[in-house]
Amino acid sequence: MPYQFTEAALAIHDQVRQFMDDEVFPNEQRYYDELQEAGPGGYPPVLDRLKSVALQRGLWNLFLPHLAPDQPGQPLSNVDYAPVSELLGQVPFAAEALNCSAPDTGNMEILHLYGTDAVKARWLVPLLAGEIRSAFSMTEPDVASSDPTNLALRIERRGDSYVVNGRKWFSTGAAAERCRVLVVMGVTDPDAAPHRRHSMVVVPKDTAGVSLGVEPHIFGYDEPGGHPEIVYRDVQVPTENLLGEEGGGFAIAQARLGPGRVHHAMRTIGVAERALGLLVDRALERSAFGSTLAHKAQIQDWIAEARIEIDMARQYVLHAASEMDRVGNREAADLIAGIKVAVPAMALRVIDRAIQVHGAMGVTQFTPLAHMYALARTLRIVDGPDEVHKMAVARREIRRHQPHFGRQ
Numbered sequence: 001m002p003y004q005f006t007e008a009a010l011a012i013h014d015q016v017r018q019f020m021d022d023e024v025f026p027n028e029q030r031y032y033d034e035l036q037e038a039g040p041g042g043y044p045p046v047l048d049r050l051k052s053v054a055l056q057r058g059l060w061n062l063f064l065p066h067l068a069p070d071q072p073g074q075p076l077s078n079v080d081y082a083p084v085s086e087l088l089g090q091v092p093f094a095a096e097a098l099n100c101s102a103p104d105t106g107n108m109e110i111l112h113l114y115g116t117d118a119v120k121a122r123w124l125v126p127l128l129a130g131e132i133r134s135a136f137s138m139t140e141p142d143v144a145s146s147d148p149t150n151l152a153l154r155i156e157r158r159g160d161s162y163v164v165n166g167r168k169w170f171s172t173g174a175a176a177e178r179c180r181v182l183v184v185m186g187v188t189d190p191d192a193a194p195h196r197r198h199s200m201v202v203v204p205k206d207t208a209g210v211s212l213g214v215e216p217h218i219f220g221y222d223e224p225g226g227h228p229e230i231v232y233r234d235v236q237v238p239t240e241n242l243l244g245e246e247g248g249g250f251a252i253a254q255a256r257l258g259p260g261r262v263h264h265a266m267r268t269i270g271v272a273e274r275a276l277g278l279l280v281d282r283a284l285e286r287s288a289f290g291s292t293l294a295h296k297a298q299i300q301d302w303i304a305e306a307r308i309e310i311d312m313a314r315q316y317v318l319h320a321a322s323e324m325d326r327v328g329n330r331e332a333a334d335l336i337a338g339i340k341v342a343v344p345a346m347a348l349r350v351i352d353r354a355i356q357v358h359g360a361m362g363v364t365q366f367t368p369l370a371h372m373y374a375l376a377r378t379l380r381i382v383d384g385p386d387e388v389h390k391m392a393v394a395r396r397e398i399r400r401h402q403p404h405f406g407r408q
Helices: 007-038 046-056 078-088 104-114 117-128 249-285 297-327 333-363 369-378 386-399
Strands: 133-137 154-158 161-168 179-187 198-204 210-212 230-238
Touching (some): 078 297, 104 133, 104 198, 104 249, 117 133, 161 198, 249 297, 249 333, 333 369
Antiparallel strands (some): 154 161, 161 230, 179 198
16 A cells, blocks of 8 residues: 555654755854864754744654653653654754754663563653653674674673673764664674574663763764774673563564654655755856856756655655554565665765756855765665665575575
8 A cells, every 4th residue: 555644743744844945944154153163062052942942833753653641751662653754864863952862762662562660660761751862882893783683782681780791882972972872782682583582681881880981073073972892891881771581682683763764764864955056046047158157958857856766755754654564674685785785876976966056166165066966875884784674685686586595
């Protein structure tokens, strides 16, 4: 069956669009000015104002389909939330204004689904209220983390505690002062089957033995909160901080990353839409060889291709989201993998053409295009590289013809 938005969702889409026009776009430059003034790990005060307006308008925690009724927010299904992600993707900080930004979205969902009552009370409640931020500590510098069975950080049971030792990095946002809690994946049983070796625990960032190491920069950009290395040296947390069961870390990671990939994809479509708008505006303003660029056949071809590619990508993602709602993340895994590959590639093509139309200015700080390009390029690696997702899509396709392929 084709997807269909609910009437309530359509109303929320309109409200989010109005919020972007009324609040986010007019405050975009103010946000970056305040961020620069605040320095590394700082917090732009304008975000508090935007969050207050979002709360007043009921635009809060829209991402979580299974939100408990006693928690603040108005949750949407995957397909209903997808257009919200697209709108928020047009400006990097917009999602945080609605408390819908990664990695908090995925972390809140797994805390809700797998956390003990103590963990929910201590960490989920303030995260849902937007009072603190969190980080997801999975990727490691010394192994190919695209194969999560390689992960080496140890989580060892000692009496009533778990002790964590190892190194992670690209724990996005962990350097921010407002980041107070880390969700950490590591090995609890190295002798178990490959997908049962790992578990997840919740680690308060101020726990003894937690320290930040090197700070990678993405194409030279300093992102709010960074993507730092985190070193865990004999970090001790109570056993109640375990998420789910021992050996369940891989399954939890898969459950977390499915919806997140849809959010990433739709936000990236929002980026591509904005890039196309900038391309067209610049083509109408800029003249060369006797006419505006908008009159050139080459530019019209780029505009047409961008429009077609964006619309095709959107339909692909909405189809994936509707199937996740209908049959679940596991059964829709090939679609989730497909959009993870297709959408960043599309966005990179659109952004690249927008840069070309802007000429030298397109690669400077005077338009958002260079930053857009850097962020879109990282998405070919974030949540697993394209090659791994293509492999997953190919295997599912081959198994339509030979069901036991790769399982002998």
